[in-house]
Amino acid sequence: MVAAAAVRVPFVSPGLSSLFWTRGLLTMKLLAHILCLSLALAWAQSQEAHASAVLDRCQGLEMDAVAVNEEGIPYFFKGDHLFKGFHGKAELSNGSFAELDDHHHLGHVDAAFRMHYEDNPDHDHMFFFLDNKVFSFYQHKLEDGYPKDISEVFPGIPDHLDAAVECPKPECDEDSVIFFKKDDIYHYNVRTKAVDEKEFKSMPNCTSAFRFMEHYYCFHGHMFSKFDPKTGEVHGRYPKEARDYFMRCSKFSDDSDHVERERCSRVHLDAITSDNAGNMYAFRGHHFIRKDEGNDTLKADTIENAFKELHSEVDAVFSYEGHLYMIKDDHLYLYKVGEPHTHLDGYPKPVKEELGIEGPIEAAFVCEDHHIAHIIKEGKIYDVELKASPRVAANERPISLLKKVDAAMCDATGIKVITGNHLYHFESTMVFVTAKSLPEQKRVSLELFGCDH
Structure with a gap:
C-alpha cells in the first residue's frame, strides 16, 4: 500500500485572505460597471445612428401605413419612423406611441386607421396592426388589455394586413372598416362585426390607404389612386405621384403638371x-x-x-x-x-x-x-x-x-x-x-x- 503524498498548503493569514477577497469583489464590481457603461454607450450610439438614418419622403418612399389623427393631421408610417402632416422630418414612431415598442419590437406598422364613429365606444381611437396583433390608442395612450389578437377584436379579418381605412355611412352602406390583404378586400361592419369580402378589380394592391377630405386614397409604392370605397372603381387619370399631392417637395418629376x-x-x-x-x-x-x-x-x-x-x-x-x-x-x-x-x-x-x-x-x-x-x-x-x-x-x-x-x-x-x-x-x-x-x-x-x- 503506497502512502498518500503529503500536500503542502501554503499558509495564508486571515487578514491576507480577506484582502484577496475584497480585491476580487472590487474587480468584479469594476468589470460589471465597465460592462454597463459599454452597453449604455453602445445603445446610445445605436440610437444616434438610428435617428441619423434620415428618411426623405421626397425620395419616393413607399409608406407602410397612413392614418389621420383626431385633429385631422395625416400620420405617414415608414419602418419605425413617422411623418406628421405633409411636410417636416421623420421621427421615431415610439416617440408618439411608446407602447408599440414595449410590446413588440417595432419593425413597421402593417396598417392603421382612426375609428371615427361618434356612437361607437372606440370613437377617435387609433388602431395599429402589426403582424397578428392590434393596438388601440386613445390620445396617444395604449388602451388597457392591448395589444390583442386581430381575430379577437376584428373577427374574420386576417393577420399580416397591407392596409386599412375607416368608411362611415353613407360613403359605405354601414359604418365600416375596409381591410386590404393583397387581392382580398374585407368590409367589416363595425356594429354587427359581419365581414363582407369584395373584389376591387380596377384598383391595384394597396400598400397603405386612408380617408381624407371625404375621399379615399390607395397608395401603391409612391403612387396613389382615388377609389370608390363601395366598388373599388378608380375614376380619372390615375395613378398619380403621391409627392405631387401629399407632400411638400421642392422638386417634382418631369411628368408633373404644375398647375x-x-x-x-x-x-x-x-x-x-x-x-x-x-x-x-x-x-x-x-x-x-x-x-x-x-x-x-x-x-x-x-x-x-x-x-x-x-x-x-x-x-x-x-x-x-x-x-x-x-x-x-x-x-x-x-x-x-x-x-x-x-x-x-x-x-x-x-x-x-x-x-x-x-x-x-x-x-x-x-x-x-x-x-x-x-x-x-x-x-x-x-x-x-x-x-x-x-x-x-x-x-x-x-x-x-x-x-x-x-x-x-x-x-x-x-x-x-x-x-x-x-x-x-x-x-x-x-x-x-x-x-x-x-x-x-x-x-x-x-x-x-x-x-x-
Whole structure:
C-alpha cells in the first residue's frame, strides 16, 4: 500500500485572505460597471445612428401605413419612423406611441386607421396592426388589455394586413372598416362585426390607404389612386405621384403638371392675397399659383422665379397700394406689383420695424379701401394702421374659433380664413373675431381652384 503524498498548503493569514477577497469583489464590481457603461454607450450610439438614418419622403418612399389623427393631421408610417402632416422630418414612431415598442419590437406598422364613429365606444381611437396583433390608442395612450389578437377584436379579418381605412355611412352602406390583404378586400361592419369580402378589380394592391377630405386614397409604392370605397372603381387619370399631392417637395418629376398639382394639392397654403386688381396669389412651399380677375385660367410658378429674393416659403402676404408685402420669418420683403414684380431697394427689413410686431407671424390681410393690416399671430389678431409712422400693432383680440390659421385674405366678398384644407368665409373682420360658431366648412382646393378630387 503506497502512502498518500503529503500536500503542502501554503499558509495564508486571515487578514491576507480577506484582502484577496475584497480585491476580487472590487474587480468584479469594476468589470460589471465597465460592462454597463459599454452597453449604455453602445445603445446610445445605436440610437444616434438610428435617428441619423434620415428618411426623405421626397425620395419616393413607399409608406407602410397612413392614418389621420383626431385633429385631422395625416400620420405617414415608414419602418419605425413617422411623418406628421405633409411636410417636416421623420421621427421615431415610439416617440408618439411608446407602447408599440414595449410590446413588440417595432419593425413597421402593417396598417392603421382612426375609428371615427361618434356612437361607437372606440370613437377617435387609433388602431395599429402589426403582424397578428392590434393596438388601440386613445390620445396617444395604449388602451388597457392591448395589444390583442386581430381575430379577437376584428373577427374574420386576417393577420399580416397591407392596409386599412375607416368608411362611415353613407360613403359605405354601414359604418365600416375596409381591410386590404393583397387581392382580398374585407368590409367589416363595425356594429354587427359581419365581414363582407369584395373584389376591387380596377384598383391595384394597396400598400397603405386612408380617408381624407371625404375621399379615399390607395397608395401603391409612391403612387396613389382615388377609389370608390363601395366598388373599388378608380375614376380619372390615375395613378398619380403621391409627392405631387401629399407632400411638400421642392422638386417634382418631369411628368408633373404644375398647375394641376398646385390646385389639387392636399398640402395647406402658407399665404394668400389678392392685389388691387383682384388677382389672387396663393403660396405653398416653393411654389405659388395665380388666378387673374375675370379669368378662370390658373398659372403656377416657383417663388424663386417670380420673387427671387425670397427663394421659397413665405409665412404671410398682404397687398396694399399696388405692393405685395411678403413676410418670411422676422423679415418683410416689399414688391411692386407688375410684370415682372419689382423688389424695392432697402428690403428686406425687420417685421418689427415695418409693422410694430415681432415676426414670424401666421397670416395677414388688408381689406379693400382700408389702411389697416390685420396681423394674426399665436391665436390673436392685431391691427396695424399703415398710414401711421411709426406703425404699431394695436387692438389685440383673441381668435377663439380656430386653434391655428394658416392663411387669410380679404376681398369684396369678405374674409377667407384657411386652416389646413378647410376654408371659412366671414362677412367682415369683426364677424370673424366675434363669431360664436364656425360658418360652413369648405374645401380649399374646390372653393379657390375648382379642383373636385
